[in-house]
Amino acid sequence: MVVEPMRDRRAERHEATRTEIVEAAWELVRAEGLAALTLRDLAKKVGMQPPSLYSYFDSKHAIYDAMFLQGNEELLRRYEAMPDFDDPADELRWAGHAFVEFTVEDPARAQLLFMRTIPGFEPSAETYEVAVRVVERSKERMALGGIGPEYFDIWTGLISGLSFQQIANEPGGKRWTRLVDEVVDMFLEHVRKSNKKRGRR
């Protein structure tokens, strides 16, 4: 007979509250900006007194850390949900759109994950590991698609460039994000041409 391990209802509840706090924090930073997050506002939003938050997080930075983790997990989840494509070009196009969509739909999240604007905040080692995994996965997919690692930095530069220009200069618009397909094609053409040149040598 298989015995279910005893559920730890207290731990479950604790975890649920942590999640609730992080959710509320996202709502606040989306509305007020990443740097404007305060424990006062956050506590108010979840119906607590500010010191009670310390039962769930050691510090404000620990909350940023949980947000950083959650954001990267979400991005990784999306990448892993990529459909199967026959053509690597389609895969690249899909990935480009996925990243751009991820950044522009929540600029505050992009600011936390990809820029370093909060004085003193460094993601913890465990958290950072997920961010590394996101990058690793992208690299691997590119390799499987036959695109050499020497093109990876160019690729991230191009796509993040469109994303950041969009959120910095015209949040909510499409002036740069509409260029994803064109940029992907330009990139693929460049890869083809460079590889051919190299082959001639």
Add this chain to the structure above:
Amino acid sequence: MVVEPMRDRRAERHEATRTEIVEAAWELVRAEGLAALTLRDLAKKVGMQPPSLYSYFDSKHAIYDAMFLQGNEELLRRYEAMPDFDDPADELRWAGHAFVEFTVEDPARAQLLFMRTIPGFEPSAETYEVAVRVVERSKERMALGGIGPEYFDIWTGLISGLSFQQIANEPGGKRWTRLVDEVVDMFLEHVRKSNKKRGRR
């Protein structure tokens, strides 16, 4: 007989002190981060008591505004110092390097000018006008080089992408900035190809 207009020594001195304060502010944000600037630190650095700063600037945001203005003036100055080139491609390459250099040599300045990370700060109308002039100038130069305006947003996306990846992920390094020439060539090739296609129609 030509009479020199009376110099206003007081106004000159006032202006000199303003400049000195802005210089000190740059040093602080370079060392501590853009968001970490405080009037206390700033006053200490210039040998004043904090309230004395209000003789020169109405508010902290007014100091950011002066910095924003100065930064854009510096960028405009550099663009205007561009040498004459026979080949528009060389001009583009030069401009790409100039922008990348400008951002990576002072990430805090780039953050102030090109990202929107300080809650509540908006450049004043007069100040913003200089920023607009920088963009206009770039657009005009591209047009003179025979590159259509439809390529301008791609161009800014590419170059700023390399810049921002560099300062966000590896400040002080060259992992992305070393790619400027490659990206410029890729861009030019793309423009050539697209124009040819369009000509065929």
Add this chain to the structure above:
DNA sequence: GTCTATATCCAGATAGAC
């Protein structure tokens, strides 16, 4: 776990003497 109370410190900004 949550609260009240508080510590500690810092911020930007103003009043008014000199």
Add this chain to the structure above:
DNA sequence: GTCTATCTGGATATAGAC
């Protein structure tokens, strides 16, 4: 113009009762 003194409000964080 610069100072001292102060206002007002905010921040993160801790102590200790319940």
